[in-house]
Amino acid sequence: MAEFNDGIAATALPTDGVVETDVLIVGSGPSGSAAALALSTYGIPNVMITKYRWTANTPRAHITNQRAMEFFRDMGVEDEVNALATPHHLIGDTVFCSSIAGEEFGRILTWGTSPARHADYEAASPTLNCDIPQNYLEPILTRNATMRGTQTRFSSEYVSHVQDADGVTTTVLDRVTGRTYEVRSKYLIGADGARSKVAADIGLPFEGAMDIAGSMNITFRADLEALVGHRPSVLYWVIQPGANVGGIGAGLVRMVRPWKEWLIVWGYDITQPPPSIDDEAAREVVYQLLGTRDIDVEITGTSLWGNNEMFATELSRGRVYCVGDAIHRHPPSNGLGSNTSIQDSYNLAWKLAAVLRGQAGPELLDTFTTERAPVARQIVTRANKSSREFAGFFDALGVTDAADEAGMVAAIAERKLPTAAGAARRAALGEAMELKDYEFNAHGVELGQFYTSSAVVSDGSSRSEPTRDPELYYQASTVPGSPLPHAWVGDNAHRVSTLDLAPSTRFTLFTGISGQAWADAAPAVAAKLGIDLGAVVIGPGRETEDLYFDWARRREVGEDGVVLVRPDKIIAWRSQGLVEDPEAALTEALTRVLSRSAG
Numbered sequence: 001m002a003e004f005n006d007g008i009a010a011t012a013l014p015t016d017g018v019v020e021t022d023v024l025i026v027g028s029g030p031s032g033s034a035a036a037l038a039l040s041t042y043g044i045p046n047v048m049i050t051k052y053r054w055t056a057n058t059p060r061a062h063i064t065n066q067r068a069m070e071f072f073r074d075m076g077v078e079d080e081v082n083a084l085a086t087p088h089h090l091i092g093d094t095v096f097c098s099s100i101a102g103e104e105f106g107r108i109l110t111w112g113t114s115p116a117r118h119a120d121y122e123a124a125s126p127t128l129n130c131d132i133p134q135n136y137l138e139p140i141l142t143r144n145a146t147m148r149g150t151q152t153r154f155s156s157e158y159v160s161h162v163q164d165a166d167g168v169t170t171t172v173l174d175r176v177t178g179r180t181y182e183v184r185s186k187y188l189i190g191a192d193g194a195r196s197k198v199a200a201d202i203g204l205p206f207e208g209a210m211d212i213a214g215s216m217n218i219t220f221r222a223d224l225e226a227l228v229g230h231r232p233s234v235l236y237w238v239i240q241p242g243a244n245v246g247g248i249g250a251g252l253v254r255m256v257r258p259w260k261e262w263l264i265v266w267g268y269d270i271t272q273p274p275p276s277i278d279d280e281a282a283r284e285v286v287y288q289l290l291g292t293r294d295i296d297v298e299i300t301g302t303s304l305w306g307n308n309e310m311f312a313t314e315l316s317r318g319r320v321y322c323v324g325d326a327i328h329r330h331p332p333s334n335g336l337g338s339n340t341s342i343q344d345s346y347n348l349a350w351k352l353a354a355v356l357r358g359q360a361g362p363e364l365l366d367t368f369t370t371e372r373a374p375v376a377r378q379i380v381t382r383a384n385k386s387s388r389e390f391a392g393f394f395d396a397l398g399v400t401d402a403a404d405e406a407g408m409v410a411a412i413a414e415r416k417l418p419t420a421a422g423a424a425r426r427a428a429l430g431e432a433m434e435l436k437d438y439e440f441n442a443h444g445v446e447l448g449q450f451y452t453s454s455a456v457v458s459d460g461s462s463r464s465e466p467t468r469d470p471e472l473y474y475q476a477s478t479v480p481g482s483p484l485p486h487a488w489v490g491d492n493a494h495r496v497s498t499l500d501l502a503p504s505t506r507f508t509l510f511t512g513i514s515g516q517a518w519a520d521a522a523p524a525v526a527a528k529l530g531i532d533l534g535a536v537v538i539g540p541g542r543e544t545e546d547l548y549f550d551w552a553r554r555r556e557v558g559e560d561g562v563v564l565v566r567p568d569k570i571i572a573w574r575s576q577g578l579v580e581d582p583e584a585a586l587t588e589a590l591t592r593v594l595s596r597s598a599g
């Protein structure tokens with residue numbers, strides 16, 4: 001008999017009938033609720049179960065990048081997210097200090113808020129990044145998914161599953177009644193987080209290690225506006241002798257709601273038994289990092305979590321697919337976790353919909369691993385690298401080699417001295433700060449995912465060499481496998497993004513006036529393949545005009561060429577110019593993308 005933390009026991013209980021659906025989703029975190037929202041938007045029946053009685057009860061993920069925002073925009077919930085988020089212009093004056101009230105070592109303008117970087121972010125997407133804590137985001141996704149058709153069942157725990165050629169039978173424990181029931185689905189999505197039982201049950205292969213460092217979250221209320229309002233940020237890094245956060249190497253004071261709700265991340269030695277910390281001890285940690293006791297502090301919670309460095313190299317077995325932290329587990333550095341989890345689901349949902357509707361061959365689903373496993377590896381590697389690079393900060397401040405706390409204090413003070421050693425410290429500190437751009441301004445990492453798979457048809461071209469550092473800078477392209485470049489287009493009454501014209505409910509082709517024949521061919525291709533294929537002709541006198549001539553600069557094909565976009569806004573195929581038989585060319589490309597046999 002297994003015990004659960006709310007006291008309900010799983011035991012041999014009667015099974016109460018079978019629930020039937022197309023897709024069962026285990027987990028209502030960012031990945032599960034995004035999958036549910038997308039599937040319901042596409043009209044695919046789905047059930048989402050989650051172990052607890054509600055969504056996330058702690059803030060956890062918060063930095064929400066432009067790719068995740070584009071998903072929300074596509075799903076029609078961007079305004080709801082922005083209404084509850086701390087906006088872009090208040091998230092990036094990231095401070096490094098000895099305490100919130102103490103001296104500063106320096107600041108970095110992060111997440112594209114510096115004048116030098118802001119233009120890159122504005123140019124890349126119709127939507128800006130923001131900060132929305134996970135406990136505010138999940139209800140938006142879950143509510144909208146449920147309103148659109150998802151059967152959401154709280155306090156429902158995945159216990160086990162068996163699959164056969166036609167579907168998956170999952171046993172679920174209803175933690176309210178203590179009874180089990182079965183769900184019969186055509187597909188199962190394991191979105192059950194870093195301790196995924198679904199991933200373990202299907203034996204996904206992983207590389208890396210779990211729990212390489214331990215962290216404690218302390219949430220608290222305190223009005224810090226007087227201390228931080230003039231340097232608004234979501235992150236305040238506190239480096240002081242004795243402060244240590246596992247996997248990160250500094251104390252972190254993180255804004256949850258400006259400027260009154262906060263979260264401290266504090267490290268503990270993972271090789272020792274997990275610490276238990278009472279209100280008084282938590283308050284002491286808060287005062288230590290604030291550097292003042294003159295502020296009322298109300299502790300609202302503590303929780304422990306492990307820093308991981310692990311990714312799956314295959315993401316599915318048969319009819320079972322895993323998304324989110326179930327397949328990539330890493331520290332919060334770079335803020336990639338929830339963002340990548342949402343992108344996993346965006347990638348998978350349209351493919352499941354296409355296969356379930358009979359529009360695509362089942363092999364299309366194999367491209368989920370081909371496309372997303374490299375992303376999982378990349379982000380786990382990047383986040384852990386960023387986490388380790390914090391050591392450069394400690395080296396620059398001289399605390400790494402100090403024998404004791406007094407030595408650390410002296411080393412930190414050395415940067416103020418008019419000596420050669422002081423000058424060296426100042427220079428080293430500047431370099432260490434610059435390196436953190438790879439964590440806090442890594443626009444290329446956030447947006448630049450590129451796919452090579454059978455769901456992308458090469459036009460024989462390859463990506464041009466990046467003109468700037470590809471981790472820091474995003475370079476838009478229409479080479480098949482790239483995300484659709486954003487450009488503002490429209491008419492004298494409306495301005496829309498190219499991304500808005502390619503909704504995830506269909507394939508979309510973009511062409512110019514000289515390429516009208518591509519658009520003319522679209523209805524016949526759509527009818528032949530039984531898919532929805534939209535056509536957008538951009539040019540003067542058409543419904544959509546190239547208002548700023550940006551689309552012409554970014555499309556990388558001739559005006560009579562075509563760019564074919566998948567539902568998840570990835571370029572499926574392109575042609576530099578008009579061909580003799582556009583209908584045949586489009587049919588061939590889509591047949592390949594959809595893993596359908598020709599003819």
Ligand SMILES: Cc1cc2nc3c(=O)[nH]c(=O)nc-3n(C[C@H](O)[C@H](O)[C@H](O)COP(=O)(O)OP(=O)(O)OC[C@H]3O[C@@H](n4cnc5c(N)ncnc54)[C@H](O)[C@@H]3O)c2cc1C
Binds near residue numbers: 191335341
């Ligand atoms: C302190 C901290 C800060 C972070 N900051 C950021 C950030 O700024 N940006 C970012 O992008 N990411 C961040 N992350 C990472 C982010 O929280 C995760 O990547 C994200 O939550 C993963 O989403 P998920 O849906 O895959 O899994 P989770 O959010 O872990 O959700 C798992 C779901 O599965 C359910 N579940 C688990 N087991 C079962 C079961 N047996 N049966 C039924 N349901 C089950 C749970 O109830 C839950 O609903 C941060 C994480 C931490 C800890």
